[in-house]
Amino acid sequence: MAIAVVEHTFVVSQVHMTHLCKKTLVTVVNGQFPGPAIEVMEGDSVAVHIVNKSPYNITIHWHGVKQRLTCWSDGVPMITQCPIPPNQNFTYRFNVAGQEGTLWWHAHVPCLRASLHGALIIRPRDGASSYPFPKPHEEIPIIIGEWWEKDLSKVGRNLRDGSLNDDPSASTINGKLGDLFNCSGVAEDGYVLDVEPGKSYMLRVINAALFYEYYLKIAGHKFTVVAADANYVSPYTTDVIAVSPGETVDAILIADAPLGRYYMVAQPVEPPLLDTQAPVYVTRGVVQYNRNHNYDNSTATPVVPEMPGMHDTMVSFNFHGNLASLHHPLRPTPMVPVRADEHLFIALGLGMVPCQVGQSCSKRQGEENFIVATMNNVSFHLSSTTTPLLEAHYYHTGRMDDVALELPDRPPRAFNFTDQALIPEGPKEALLEPTSKATVERRFRHGTVVEVVFQSTALLQGDSNPMHLHGHDMFLLAQGLGNYDVEKDVARYNLVNPPRKNTVHVPNLGWAAVRFVADNPGVWFMHCHYEFHLSMGMAAVFIVEDGPTTGTSLPPPPMDFATCGNYQSYLQTKKSEVSHISGV
Ligand code: C2O
Numbered sequence: 001m002a003i004a005v006v007e008h009t010f011v012v013s014q015v016h017m018t019h020l021c022k023k024t025l026v027t028v029v030n031g032q033f034p035g036p037a038i039e040v041m042e043g044d045s046v047a048v049h050i051v052n053k054s055p056y057n058i059t060i061h062w063h064g065v066k067q068r069l070t071c072w073s074d075g076v077p078m079i080t081q082c083p084i085p086p087n088q089n090f091t092y093r094f095n096v097a098g099q100e101g102t103l104w105w106h107a108h109v110p111c112l113r114a115s116l117h118g119a120l121i122i123r124p125r126d127g128a129s130s131y132p133f134p135k136p137h138e139e140i141p142i143i144i145g146e147w148w149e150k151d152l153s154k155v156g157r158n159l160r161d162g163s164l165n166d167d168p169s170a171s172t173i174n175g176k177l178g179d180l181f182n183c184s185g186v187a188e189d190g191y192v193l194d195v196e197p198g199k200s201y202m203l204r205v206i207n208a209a210l211f212y213e214y215y216l217k218i219a220g221h222k223f224t225v226v227a228a229d230a231n232y233v234s235p236y237t238t239d240v241i242a243v244s245p246g247e248t249v250d251a252i253l254i255a256d257a258p259l260g261r262y263y264m265v266a267q268p269v270e271p272p273l274l275d276t277q278a279p280v281y282v283t284r285g286v287v288q289y290n291r292n293h294n295y296d297n298s299t300a301t302p303v304v305p306e307m308p309g310m311h312d313t314m315v316s317f318n319f320h321g322n323l324a325s326l327h328h329p330l331r332p333t334p335m336v337p338v339r340a341d342e343h344l345f346i347a348l349g350l351g352m353v354p355c356q357v358g359q360s361c362s363k364r365q366g367e368e369n370f371i372v373a374t375m376n377n378v379s380f381h382l383s384s385t386t387t388p389l390l391e392a393h394y395y396h397t398g399r400m401d402d403v404a405l406e407l408p409d410r411p412p413r414a415f416n417f418t419d420q421a422l423i424p425e426g427p428k429e430a431l432l433e434p435t436s437k438a439t440v441e442r443r444f445r446h447g448t449v450v451e452v453v454f455q456s457t458a459l460l461q462g463d464s465n466p467m468h469l470h471g472h473d474m475f476l477l478a479q480g481l482g483n484y485d486v487e488k489d490v491a492r493y494n495l496v497n498p499p500r501k502n503t504v505h506v507p508n509l510g511w512a513a514v515r516f517v518a519d520n521p522g523v524w525f526m527h528c529h530y531e532f533h534l535s536m537g538m539a540a541v542f543i544v545e546d547g548p549t550t551g552t553s554l555p556p557p558p559m560d561f562a563t564c565g566n567y568q569s570y571l572q573t574k575k576s577e578v579s580h581i582s583g584v
Contacts, residue, residue, distance in 0.1 A: 005045045008038060010060065012107075012116065013053040020169060021183035024149050026115045027054050027107075033175045034143045034208065035105075035118035042100050042125045048092045050084055056153055057083035057109060060092065062120060063246065064103035064230055064502040067471050070094045071390055071522025072557045074470055076108050078382050079525055079541060080390045082564035083109060090562060096122050101230030102141070102204035102248040103502075110156025110535045114148050114168070117208040122230060132328045133226050133235065136202035136252055140193060144216070144243065144266045145172045145208045146281070159535035162361070162370035164276070171209065171281040173266055178284045191285030193264065195255035202226075205241055205249040210531035211278070212268035213244040213316060213464060213505065218287050219262040219305035223251035225323070231473065231500040232326040240308065242269075242319035244466035246503035246529030259289040261302040270310045271508060272462040274423040280310060313464065317507050321479060323499040336475050336495045337515055340451035342444070345484070346375050347411040348467075348506065348528065348538060349459030351435030353379065371460070372537045373528070374435050376411045379537030380527070381437035386564050389439075390523040393543060394554065405438035407540045417483050418509040422458040432459060440540040444518035446547035451477075453484050453513045454506040464508040465533065469542070471524040473500040474514035484511040503529055518544045521554040 010029045017026050017033065029035035040046060052058050061075035073094045077083040084090040100122050107116035119141040124130045128139075146168035148155070155166040170177045170188075178190035195201060203223070207214055217240050225236045227250035241249050265284045270277060286302050308315040325333050355361035355368035372379035382389075387397065415432060422429045444450060452474075454467050477493040493513065506512040527539035546553035 003043050003045065004041070005047055006038065006040045007047045008036065009049045009051065010035070011051045011053055012058055014055070019147055019177055019183070019188060020149070020181060022149055027056065027112055027152070028115050029118065033115055034145060035116060037119040037121060037141060038105065039121045039123070040096050041123050043095070043097050045093065045095050050090045050092070052084045052086055052088055055086050056112060057085055058112070059083050059108045060105055061108040062092070062094065062103070062105050064248070065094060065096060065120070066099060066473070066520065067094055068097065068520055069555060071471060071520070071524070071554055072561060074522070074524070076470070076525045078388050079523055081388055082562060082567055085567050088567060091560065093558060099230045100124050101227040101232070102206060102250050103230050104206045104208065104248065106208065110159065111152040111210060111531055112156070113208070113531070114146055114152055114210050117143070117145070119143065119204060119206060121204060130330070132232055132326060132331055133252065134200065137199035139202045139204060141174070142203045142205045142216070143174050143208050144206065144214050145175065146170070146210060147172050147177055156535055159532050162372065162536065164371070164532060167278055168211065168281065171266060171268065171283040173264065173283055173285045176285060180282055180284060191264070193285065193287045194290045195287055196290055197255055197259065199255050201253045201255070203251050203253055205243055205251060207243040207245050207247055209245055213242060213466070214266045214268055215308055215315060216241040216243065216264070216266050217305040217307060218253065218264045219303040220257040221253055221262065221287070223253055225249055225251045228323055228499060229473070229501045229503060232328065232331060233499055234324045234326045234497070236322050238319065238322070240315055240319065242316040244464070244503065244505040244529070246466050246468045247505065255289065261286050261288040261300045263302045263304050265305055265307060267307050267310070269313060269316060272420070272423070273311060274420055275461045275463060313508050316464070316505065317479070317481070317510070320505050323476070324494070325497040325499055327497060336498060337449040337517060338495060340449045340515055342448055342450050343409070344407070344450065344452045345410040345455065346452055347377070347417060347455045347457050348465045349374055349457035350461060351377060351379065351459065352433040353435055353437055372435060372437065373533045375440065375538060375540055376408045377435045378405060378407070378440050379435055379437045380440050380539035381537060382439055388564070389541060391563065393523050394556070404441045407440045407442040417455050417457040420458050420462060420509070423460065423462050425460065429460060437537065441543055442540060443543045443545065446519060446521060446545050446552055448518045449515060450518055451513065451515045453511055454504065455484055455511045456506050456508055458509060462508050463530070465506040465538070466503050466529040467506055467526070468503040468529045469516065469524065469526045471520045471522060472516045472518070473502055474504055474516045476501050476504050477513045477515060479507055479510060479512040481507060481510040484513070489513070518542065519547070519552070520544055521546045521552065
């Protein structure tokens, strides 16, 4: 097949949708929730024209696309580009090379990704018959999401100000709430997958939810996991899939159960009981065998799967621990770097910073503080709203140096990171609370092998952390519970067939060790994919310097690339009221 340019136009606008008896204004692409799927073949070029008819500044991020030498198209507001103001257009152009499987796209402005997202499917260049597993009869995206009645941009501002009181109204499979939700007693529609006995279905599972990891099960059936984060894995059979926000899982479902109807259930995973417990939204759809077989599927009550406990985080730990890269003669996988040039130990947690003027903050122990999320005790914060970091970096305008703080190699002090006594507020935890805000960055020479150990902590909460790196895949070498111990845990590293992931689920009260090769020049966001952690500052930027040749250096921005200056002059001439162009 010849290399194609796959073009799409995404019109971002607000439409009314009605669920749970309530008409809600939702920001969507092309009127759809979830948004349209982009389907390409490995090596294709993609061009997506964004027409912003919404009242918000928007960017779209192509989650998991490596963007080799196209950092300009990565879609992170004020990091790689100026966000697209209302009534403006922007075109993203990039190639999808060296990757196959399921990725997705989403808005990268606070919280709006809850309704602005869709699948990005990359098939092998020579067609589905060259999958490294038997060709499935059909391929189906399964997007787990949330239904929000609240104004999402308001929710984003609340999170930034440390308020954690907003919850979704329901959860969804492919945009449908399912029969556990109702409007005046009438069940909401659920997602229905019609199957034929004996056929196989590749489910492309995406977690697009803001807040929760989910467990997915289908009564009476098993899955064979064949890929994760658009990297093939060695086939792994399981009756439950664990998928954290930002992760994707490709799994084969074989319709080999007795003719009937079976619930497909997506259940959020709750953090430990000591944490604040949010309302739990379980959503379900139905897998039904179709009617051509002297079987009437309209009346049978679906079989209900037995779900793991709400707090059973071990199911996720085991699922992630069972992923291993596929070694396949036709799919050479990159070698795992045997040693690292730089080692980072990143503690992930919450902390407090003093309240700012005009901010509503909680008063504790006589002081006004508000809660932020941190890496090594610094919370990410962007100050300028006029020059994106990538532009400053590329043109050496010096802004990077003015504002940036280097992400420290390790937390400022060692403590028992996973001591559950730190979860409730108290004297022990109060000592560790004070933190600061900065534009946290870390610079790497081209080709540096970076090892990062992410350590989840019990600071004010015992949650897990799906850590996402833009522009690179990470080798997931090992994960563990409790505190990482270099003496014994290095010996457990899988240097033979570790899975490659763009989003690594760092277990709650545990750790994950990754390596990646910093060989894609640009300014790359690295952050937790829980929206509350991200909006509260659990983020940093990794700057990868140019290599020695043009083929290893970031080219200039595309000719039509808009700067904030372009947008501002436009806005001035239009006399539009836009108080600030900022998305982060
Ligand atoms: Cu899927 Cu920076 O995000």
